[in-house]
Amino acid sequence: MKNKWLQITLSVLSLGLAVLLVIYLPQIVRTLTDKDVSWAQIGAVFGALGAGEIALMTAVWLLSLLAYTFVLTGSMPGLTHLQALTLNAAGSAVSNLLPFGGAVGVALSFALTKGWGFANRPIVVMTLVSGIWNTLFRFILPAIGIIGLLMAGEAPNATIAAAGWTGAISILALCVIVAAALYWDRVADVLGRALGGLTRLLRIKADVSGAFHKLRADTAEVVRKRWPRLSLGMVFFLGFQWAIMAVCMQATGAWPGLAQSIAVFALSRVLTSALITPSGAGIMESGVVLLLTSAFGVPLAPATATALLFGFWTYTIEIPFGGLALGAWALLRRRNSRSAEAKSPSAISKAP
Template identity: 80%
Template sequence: MKNKWLQIALSVLSLGLAVLLVIYLPQLVQALTGKQVSWAEIGRLFGSISAGQIALMTGLWLLSLLAYTFVLTNSLPGLNNLQALTLNAAGSAVSNLVPFGGAVGVALSWAMTKGWGFTSRPFVVMTLVSGVWNTLFRFILPAVGIIALLVAGRVPNAAVANAGWTGAISILVLCVVVAVALYWDRAAVVLGKGLDKVTRLLRLKIHASEAFHRLRADTADVVRGRWPGLSLGMVFFLGFQWAIMAACMQATGAWPGLAESIAVFALSRVLTSALVTPSGAGIMETGVAASLIYFGAGDTPAIATALLFGFWTYTIEIPFGGLALGAWALLRRRNGRNAGAEPPSAISKATQ
């Protein structure tokens, strides 16, 4: 009970912090830039957004949800796209409401997949594979953002540019090494030895190579056969999410340029990892607004863009996920009643 009430208290505090960060976002931006922005100005800017722009954002949001279903269907063979959409929506709703909500989302996903007839082993593999691919692309995104700024010449001097190239290439090389090691046995052995050397240097009491080889053993079949589908699903999912941000920037007049928009998007996805609030809510919006202002956008358009993008990638997922979860529960209950009402002779024939 103590743990339960502690979790509830932490959830309330975390959600409260997220709400406060959003409410006081204009004041936070004023502290950073010295320029005053009012909610009335933000409201007027929201009022100028056309129905066509809203329809475009809605379409891009739906496409991003559809794209991610291919990550899940490739992670769990036999799962269809409608089930994957329901799974993702319900899990996202939980994660967006509860700090450290990943564990609760996994438990909910397990209950849903079990109801569809999947056993624990394929579900564990799906959780591992989708988690690995999300992590890999979460590392890749900052490198892509840095490279975009370097190509566009948005760096103060040559020293910063050299450091940027070094960091971006190092990140990409690391991701490639891990991806290859997941696929290729000899690369896995080399990486395992390297991980052990690092842990010994850091004097960590863990067997990194053993953990990595267990991960490979659990995910090898899916990774080797379905890595193209997994990767394309992530690319299109993130691509549509960037397009949502671009549409928000265009609608509010905060478009900073192609390279800058990619960098801001990459930062936004990194900030969602902040565990202080559910899915980094409030923190992500503050980071997006500050980075847009740094790239030359006006204060009001920058804040409006951050709030609008937060709506499409966080807020709307809560009611949508609730509807998906409610539909799943309703269908499950109806199917249970139908099975209970079916005559014994029909049940026996169906199971033969």
């Protein structure tokens, strides 16, 4: 990905694919479900939305952005919530435009935070810690989705239910082990030896154990002191994102039930990891429609409208919002630079 023209080509192709997936969503839904839905039917659902429902979606979306600032401020002491909001908005805009936007997002974070006077090491630690917490919760979400389905009685039989419980508990146990290893030295040593033994058994040449210990050394101080803030920030961030989906479901008439809505939300967040399009755009919407209609019996038009609305609030709107945040940052930086240049040394009063 070091070739600039290759990056541009892949980005254009990926964005084009995302747009096509959304434009041809009714045809994709027909292929997946053998049922017809038209843009006219979807538009009729959108037309029935009230101003109060749109205002509520906007408010919950803003609350989700505010909640995530606690993850970033927890990862980097000294970072303000306004700066964290700018970082999140700018990074999301880049990730939503590029299929492999993570590296560009990190570079952008360095540029913003260096401009605010932070040194390199705190920036690296923030990137690592926030990335670890996002990854842990991305693993936890499928387990929560499985538990939601099991609690709703959606398992076809006892064997599948038992397998579901086993899988969900195993995922949660793995996340607990990793979190404990990041916090406690003894658990880290045990996990490090286990990773070393596994790599030798699988004949993997990479030093996975050494990489884990280096990662832990870089992040241990922040993790030990600020894990409650980081965890609560992620819980509220994901909670508000689920609330956005719940409001979309209620507004479009696609509400399948509490446990079912949690399962749909968990699936939607997992599908955003599909790197074929930026943030899984188009793929996420198709998966949401398929689960709502096939598993929970929601009519096609409300289900499709819900998926598109949720995609708007968690993907599309972040692009212009991030652009505005970057524009404001650049404007303020230029104004401050001009003010500093205009202030001549003779105008500075000397201390007595």
